[in-house]
Every structure is written in C-alpha cells, then in structure tokens.
Amino acid sequence: MELTYTADEEAFRLRIRDWIAKNQPQSEGRPGTEELRRWQRRLQEAGLLGAAWPKEHGGGALTAMEQAILNEEFARADAPPPLGFMGISWVGPAILRFGTEEQKRRFVPPLLAGDDVWATGYSEPNAGSDLYNTQTRAVREGDEYVINGQKVWTSLAHVSNWYFLLVRTSSEGHKVAGLSVLLVPLDTPGIEIRPTQMITGGSEFSEVFLQNVRVPVDSILGEEGQGYDVVSSALINERSGIASGIRFDRSLAELIETARATNSASDPVWRQRVADLAIRTKIMNAIGLRVLSDQLHDRFNPHTSAAMKCIATSLTQAFSETGVEMMGAYGVLYDATGEGTEGETTGPWSQRFLMDRAMTIAGGTSEIQRNIVAERVLGLPRR
Numbered sequence: 310m311e312l313t314y315t316a317d318e319e320a321f322r323l324r325i326r327d328w329i330a331k332n333q334p335q336s337e338g339r340p341g342t343e344e345l346r347r348w349q350r351r352l353q354e355a356g357l358l359g360a361a362w363p364k365e366h367g368g369g370a371l372t373a374m375e376q377a378i379l380n381e382e383f384a385r386a387d388a389p390p391p392l393g394f395m396g397i398s399w400v401g402p403a404i405l406r407f408g409t410e411e412q413k414r415r416f417v418p419p420l421l422a423g424d425d426v427w428a429t430g431y432s433e434p435n436a437g438s439d440l441y442n443t444q445t446r447a448v449r450e451g452d453e454y455v456i457n458g459q460k461v462w463t464s465l466a467h468v469s470n471w472y473f474l475l476v477r478t479s480s481e482g483h484k485v486a487g488l489s490v491l492l493v494p495l496d497t498p499g500i501e502i503r504p505t506q507m508i509t510g511g512s513e514f515s516e517v518f519l520q521n522v523r524v525p526v527d528s529i530l531g532e533e534g535q536g537y538d539v540v541s542s543a544l545i546n547e548r549s550g551i552a553s554g555i556r557f558d559r560s561l562a563e564l565i566e567t568a569r570a571t572n573s574a575s576d577p578v579w580r581q582r583v584a585d586l587a588i589r590t591k592i593m594n595a596i597g598l599r600v601l602s603d604q605l606h607d608r609f610n611p612h613t614s615a616a617m618k619c620i621a622t623s624l625t626q627a628f629s630e631t632g633v634e635m636m637g638a639y640g641v642l643y644d645a646t647g648e649g650t651e652g653e654t655t656g657p658w659s660q661r662f663l664m665d666r667a668m669t670i671a672g673g674t675s676e677i678q679r680n681i682v683a684e685r686v687l688g689l690p691r692r
C-alpha cells in the first residue's frame with residue numbers, strides 16, 4: 310500500500326492551490342447568493358465542476374484522484390461550495406444516469422454554469438424517513454401531469470429555479486411502485502414557496518405548496534414507478550456529499566486556536582477532549598482514504614455513504630459542542646443580520662453549533678443510516 314501522491318499529482322495540487330488563492334470569494338463573512346453564483350461560474354470556466362463527469366456534458370473530465378485533490382485543496386483554503394452544489398453533487402448525476410439524451414443536453418450545462426439552481430422535494434409532513442408514504446400526486450391528463458400536494462424542508466427553494474420532485478403517479482400495487490420523479494420549473498403557476506425561519510436566523514428551507522401544477526409528460530426522469538430508485542441514487546450522493554463536505558482538519562486547527570485563545574490548552578480536561586477529537590479526525594481521514602481507494606479501483610460500495618454520513622455528522626457536532634463550551638458565555642452569542650452575514654458579536658462556533666444539529670437529520674437521519682447498515686451491509690432482518 311502506497312499512501313503518497315505522484316509527482317504529477319503534486320504538481321496538479323500546486324496548480325489548484327494557486328488557482329483557488331486567486332479566485333475564491335474574498336468577501337468578509339459568508340458570501341451571499343450572487344457571489345456564490347459568480348464563484349460557480351469561475352469554477353465551471355476553469356473545468357473544475359462536475360469534475361468526474363463526461364466532457365461532452367460539460368464536465369471537467371478529471372480523474373477520481375484529481376477530484377480528491379481538488380476537494381482537499383478546497384477544504385484547506387476553506388473555499389465555500391458553489392451556489393448550485395445540490396444540483397452538481399446529486400441532481401446532475403441522477404440526470405446523467407436516468408435521463409434521456411435530450412434531458413442531459415437540456416439540463417446539465419446550465420446546472421454546471423449556475424444558470425439553473427436545483428432544489429430537491431422529497432420530504433412531506435407525513436413522509437420524511439418513510440418516503441414510501443409520499444402523498445403528493447401527479448395525475449396524467451393527456452400530455453400533462455397535474456400535480457397537487459405539499460413538500461416540507463426544501464433546501465434553497467428560495468434561490469432555485471428547478472425542482473427535483475418526488476410524486477405519486479399511481480396507488481396500485483406496492484407503495485414504492487407508484488413513485489416517480491418529475492423535473493419541474495419552480496416558477497410554474499400553482500407553486501407557492503413559503504420560507505421557514507431556522508434557529509440560525511436564516512431561512513434556507515421552505516414549505517412548497519403545489520396546486521394544480523401542470524407539466525408536460527416528458528418532465529419525468531426515468532420511467533413511471535422508478536422514482537424510488539432515482540431518489541435513492543441521489544440520496545447516496547447526498548450522504549457522501551454531506552460526509553465529505555465536512556472539514557475536520559480545519560475544525561481541529563480552529564479548535565486548537567480556540568483552546569490557546571481561551572487559555573484552555575493546558576487544562577487537563579480540555580486537552581483530553583481536544584486530543585480525542587484529533588484521534589477521531591485521523592480515523593475519519595483514514596476512512597476517507599479507504600473510500601477513495603474503492604473509487605480508484607471501481608469497487609462500488611453504495612452503503613458506505615450511510616456509515617460515513619452517520620459518523621461524520623456526529624463528529625462535526627462534537628467539534629462545535631466542544632468549541633461553544635470552551636468559549637464559555639461568549640460561545641453562545643449569535644447575531645445574524647441577513648443573507649450571508651453574521652454580526653460582529655457572533656462567537657466563532659455558535660453558527661456552526663446551531664447548523665450542525667441539522668446534519669444528523671438532513672439527507673436521512675442517523676437512525677435510518679444505521680438501519681441501512683444493519684440491513685444492507687450486515688444482512689440483519691428488516692423490522
């Protein structure tokens with residue numbers, strides 16, 4: 310086993326590092342929507358988006374190793390994800406896998422360029438973990454589907470223009486057999502988006518109401534009844550995306566900085582907690598290398614994403630909890646004044662602490678990830 314990079318890979322790394330330093334958003338605080346869209350365009354023009362996708366669909370056609378180096382360098386520079394990261398990481402791959410040639414040509418280039426931003430609509434008031442219970446209906450009338458229902462927790466609906474929508478097209482047979490995915494413009498008459506205020510002060514997700522929404526029948530992705538397969542493939546990418554998007558080395562460096570700034574570095578209790586997180590960071594990095602090795606050797610282990618998501622999201626919570634506690638009373642200050650901004654009184658860990666609570670729920674809860682591991686990896690019986 311050789312865990313070093315070749316000279317060519319190291320040269321690629323230096324080129325990428327230099328490019329990121331010159332091109333990443335320079336705004337104070339978190340960048341806003343338009344800044345993230347411009348960042349996405351620069352990435353696209355440089356061939357760094359959809360890096361592992363075929364070139365004919367606008368991908369950068371990088372190798373899996375180059376993609377991994379790219380991710381490491383983004384993490385090192387603390388570069389933000391592009392505006393349409395959900396489309397790039399999970400909707401785009403599903404369109405490439407299940408879409409017609411016409412759909413690939415129509416949807417993939419604007420998705421990469423940041424002209425189209427995608428939101429995903431699976432969850433409903435009575436269908437979150439249990440997507441089999443999806444109630445939003447799409448009834449075929451001539452050349453159209455007519456959609457009625459309600460979605461909840463749609464991330465980034467307020468900045469998106471397309472909707473990757475899970476609907477029920479049939480009530481016959483097993484519940485799962487009646488599910489389909491439709492690709493729906495979010496400005497179609499009959500769609501109402503109501504943002505939900507989060508504990509962070511932002512409104513990054515919304516309830517979406519659909520009333521007599523009409524779309525052409527060729528809006529379907531894959532076949533009628535194939536919706537669960539389509540969504541499962543997107544969810545596998547979402548879970549890997551959530552897990553690999555968490556930047557533990559950076560969190561560790563920041564926690565050590567906080568420990569020094571608060572005179573906690575020589576306190577035996579804090580030292581134990583920081584060292585424990587350092588050990589768990591090393592374990593996560595080693596698992597990351599294992600996943601990379603699987604990719605490089607075409608060993609497809611779809612359910613690794615469930616285990617990775619579970620461990621990574623719990624660890625990120627442990628970091629932000631430790632950071633907030635270490636800061637004492639200052640740690641809980643949080644002042645959000647608008648999109649992409651945090652007030653001057655915000656402590657360095659508070660926003661992360663609030664947002665990290667959601668990470669063990671988004672993309673499927675930890676309990677559901679453990680069920681997937683129990684059933685599909687360990688072969689235990691289903692309850």
Ligand SMILES: Cc1cc2nc3c(=O)[nH]c(=O)nc-3n(C[C@H](O)[C@H](O)[C@H](O)COP(=O)(O)OP(=O)(O)OC[C@H]3O[C@@H](n4cnc5c(N)ncnc54)[C@H](O)[C@@H]3O)c2cc1C
Pocket residue numbers: 428429430431432433434436437438439461462463464465514667668670671672673674675676677680
């Ligand atoms: C930050 C964030 C972003 C999100 N973005 C989106 C989005 O863009 N699009 C979208 O469609 N949804 C989105 N969601 C919704 C998310 O997918 C759901 O919240 C999640 O799937 C859980 O569903 P639920 O909230 O209905 O909880 P429920 O399914 O009602 O679960 C409630 C509790 O019961 C547990 N539970 C349920 N079933 C089982 C079981 N079989 N075994 C053991 N325990 C179980 C769960 O783990 C949970 O603790 C987002 C959520 C968050 C937090």
